[in-house]
Amino acid sequence: MNYKSTQYEDILISTTCFETRVAILENSIIQELHIEHNMQRNIVGNIFIGKVIRVLPGLQSAFIDIGLDKAAFIHISDFRENKHENTMTPSIEKFIFPGETILVQVIKDQIGTKGARVSTQISIAGRMLVYLPFDNCLGVSQKIKSEIDREKIKTRVQSLITNNRGGFIIRTQAEEATDEEISADLKYLNTLWENIIGTAKSNRSPSLIYKDLDLPHKTLRDMVTQKTRAINIDSGHVANNLLNWAKIFNPSITEKIHYYDKETSIFEAANIDQEINTALSKKVELKSGGYLIIEETEALTSIDVNTGGFVGGKNFKDTIFRTNLEATQAIARQLRLRNLGGIIIVDFIDMDDQDHKKAVLKELQKSISKDRTKITLSEFSQLxxxxxxxxRTRESLTNQLCEPCNICQSRGVIKTSRTICYEILREIVKESKQFNPKEFRIIASQKIIDMFLEESQYLTIIEDQIKKPISLIVENGYYQEQYDIALL
Structure with missing residues (x-):
């Protein structure tokens, strides 16, 4: 294949008995990482028969039992009937009531303590089309920008839809597809929906009636583009399965599918594991010497841009501008790699020049345009x-691979050894007023004991004050904030 453009993609699929990992590389640099644990499969796209367990009129929402450990959540905006309502403030009680059986699809995975979010607006993705069985529209993917191209593909697909009920959204892959391929996709989606309806009729709530494709197959369906150069898989079994699937649903990509059988692991050879570790840290180094600080919280994610050691501009104003420009590409990459979702606040280095601000914003818009996930971008605020x-449709990389720190209690920092020492001394004074032991014994980590020895004068003062001896014992298994005070 001849690649006239310098932009190309490689897809790496690594599978084990416990997980599947997919890396999307652009020009050999990782941009996206998808992980699916076999014990915790992504459930976005799955369809359930659920039972309404609680309706909350004040929040215009309801909780639905779909058979998972946490009840699913649905908002009034997620009802397909509501899309055609003329009233400004419809009540959720008009659509749903406790005890009702309802067909729903997961649109957002369980994240943290929140249950999955579901919708009655069912959609089933094929390779060329997305089928909307309860709608009657024919839409076109927003990624097809040209109005002429949009009308052209819409007219072509419309001519192929004959006896189909429901609506469709035309995906970007349909632009390069033949009429035969689009027709095959139509037939596949119709057959799939008939099977789903049949399963729903023979099952009670709560139950799963349709499971979306697993990660390797979903990768072939959703992530392979014209820029994809190769799809390398480190499992012969999975490679054969994907090849057989591609022969039926996407024959044009069969030559791109390869079995990776080298001794060095596929992720190690591409330095992916090191990139994952970097993506779990707060600091991201820029090539110029500047850096980003990325802080994730439950409410939002903040990204702070800093010049660091960069002094490459003609003057300080130019240095700031160059650093901010470079940061835009790094920010776009980190959004995809870390799968950051929700509200994201970027604190660029202050710029007075309005042309510089416009250039930075334009570069950021250009960089995020490659993202498969929908992003909205504002102008610079007054601050x-x-x-x-x-x-946000799934957990961020950090939430997927990490858990709250037991040592710092999720604060991200720990108390200094001096702070802990003074805390212990205050507690000893307090205990001395309630108890009358012969001796107080402090059991703590080596660093805490060293601090006590360094500031031994305070121990002496407290001993004189409480008129009791205080002894020190090192416990190597203790972390810095952990200690015990024994009353002997």
Missing amino acids: GLVEMTRK
Whole structure:
């Protein structure tokens, strides 16, 4: 294949008995990482028969039992009937009531303590089309920008839809597809929906009636583009399965599917594991010497841009501008790699020049345009901040691979050894007023004991004050904030 453009993609699929990992590389640099644990499969796209367990009119929402450990959540905006309502403030009680059986599809995975979010607006993705069985529209993917191209593909697909009920959204892959391929996709989606309806009729709530494709097959369906150069898989079994699937549903990509059988692991050879570790840290180094600080919270994600050691501009104003420009590409990459969602606040280095601000914003818009996930971008605020929202459908990389720190109690910092020492001394004074032991014994880590020895004069003062001896014992198994005070 001849690649006239310098932009190309490689897809790496690594599978084990416990997980599947997919890396999307652009020009050999990782941009996206998808992980699916076999014990915790992504459930976005799955369809359930659920039972309404609680309706909350004040929040215009309801909780639905779909058979998972947490009840699913649905908002009034997620009802397909509501899309055709003329009234400004419809009540959720008009659509749903406790005890009702309802067909829903997961649109957002369980994240943290929140249950999955579901919708009655069912959609089933094929390779060329997305089928909307309860709608009657014919839409075109927003990624097809040209109005002429949009009308052209819409007219072509419309001519192929004959006896189909429901609506469709035309995907970008349909632009390069033949009429035969689009017709085959139509037939596949119709057959799939008939099977789903049949399963729903023979099952009671709560139950799963349709499971979306697993990650490897979903990768072939949703992530392979014209830029994809190769799809390398480190499992012969999975490679054969994907090849057989591609022969039926996407024959044009069969030559791109390869079995990777080298001794060095596929992720190690591409330095992916090191990139994952970097993506779990707060600091991201820029090539110029500047850096980003990325802080994730439950409410939002903040990204702070800093010049660091960069002094490459003609003057300080130019240095700031160059650093901010470079940061835009790094920010776009980190959004995808870390799968950051929700509200994102970017604090660029302050710029007075309005042309510089426009150039930075334009470069950021260009960089995020490659993202498969919907992003909205605001102008610079009066405080010099840029606000973005990125659609959140699954856990971020950090939430997927990490858990709250037991040592710092999720604060992200721990108390200094001096702070802990003074805390212990205050507690001893307090205990001395309630108890009358012969001796107080402090059991703590080596660093805490060293601090006590360094500031031994305070121990002496407290001993004189409480008129009791205080002894010190090192416990190597204790972390810095952990200690015990024994009353002997």
